[in-house]
Amino acid sequence: MTTESQIVFYEDRNFQGRSYECKGDTSDLHSFFSRCNSARVKGGFWVLYERPNYMGYQYILAPGEFPDYHHWIGFNDCVRSCRLVRHVTGHLKLKLFERPNFDGQTWEVTDSTPSIQERFLCKEVHSCKVHEGPCVFFQHANYHGRQYLLEKGEYRRHTEWGAMHPTVGSIRQISTDLPAAGKQFNWPNKYFLDSASPHTGVFRIRLYERPDFQGQIMECSEDWPHLYDRFRHREVQSCNVLGGAWVFFEHPNYRGRQYLLERGEYRRFSDWNAMNPTVGSIRLVQEL
Structure with a gap:
């Protein structure tokens, strides 16, 4: 029996809050929910987009449960459009x-x-x-x-x-060979979350809106010349460097005071020796 293609979006983590059930391509999801922190893929493979009209960051989801956006390697809780992946043959x-x-x-x-x-x-x-x-x-x-x-x-x-x-x-x-019912689909989300290592060449940093890793979270794996465009915040109160080394700049476009952050946890901005939590841009350090 063919499984119907379907994805359910939830505004909050762990499948809580307002939800929206989707069965096909949707170019603008903003009217159905304001944020997306978890999802259930009940059938088919889906592409989620950060912006309307299938633009911005892409996230490919296989059938399964995603209790927070980090499980689909999301950079934030913003999902504005989605479409179904068609013609999955199981061959490449x-x-x-x-x-x-x-x-x-x-x-x-x-x-x-x-x-x-x-x-x-x-x-x-x-x-x-x-x-x-x-x-x-x-x-x-x-x-x-x-x-x-x-x-x-x-x-x-x-x-x-x-x-x-x-x-x-x-x-x-992308394969149609799904595992037995009840088992997690073999997609790289868990590997991504658990494997950040200073020896893998992977750059990954998690920014928090509040001290002690609280509030809104933004995840990054590349240079950002203007943090406000992505994070919608001008302040970073705490952060977790999961891979590589990074430089925080006080102003956009890599200007102003600089602060080097190596792998580790920073519970408040004073931990990276800043006088205030303002961060305008961030850049990864290719060699250290």
């Missing part, structure tokens, strides 16, 4: 190209690849042809960082799959 065949417009060296992928660099000795993919799919490109190795859904078709440049740069660290196949 794609060709990666070194340059735009299908030029340069090529590599063929037929299964999930946790490290593109180790397998093909490259860090960038500038164009791609998906012959069988769909699949997910991840910004970093081991299925970390930003996600981009690629369905069957041709992509002449990285911007056509929604990326701002051509870096591809890993590729994950």
Whole structure:
């Protein structure tokens, strides 16, 4: 029997608060809920978008339960549009190209690849042809960082799959081979949450609205030149550096006083030696 495609969004964590049941593509979810902190995928594979009209950060969800947005590797509680992933065949065949417009060296992928660099000795993919799919490109190795859904078709440049740069660290196949009822689907969410290590090359930091890791949370894995555009707050009262080293800047665009934060917990802004909690921009430290 075919399972009906369906996802239920909840405003609060652990499936609490106002909910909305969705059965198809929706370009603007704002009228149904103001925030999304948990979700249940009852059937099908779904792409959640941070902004309306299928724009912004993408999160691909398989059937299962997600008690908070960190379980789908979310950067915040903002979900403004969603669509169903169609034509999931359980097979993968794609060709990666070194340059735009299908030029340069090529590599063929037929299964999930946790490290593109180790397998093909490259860090960038500038164009791609998906012959069988769909699949997910991840910004970093081991299925970390930003996600981009690629369905069957041709992509002449990285911007056509929604990326701002051509870096591809890993590729994950979307498979129809679900586990037995009651078991968690084998998707990399738990691995992502539990595996941040200073030796993996993964940069990850969690910012909090209030001291002692309270209030609204924002998670980041890349440079942010203007924190207010993402966080909607000008103050960071506490933070947890889960991977890598970071620099906080007092003003946007990496200006003003600087504060270096290495892996660890910072319960209040004075722990990183700041005189006030104002943070205008943050930048990761590539080498330390």
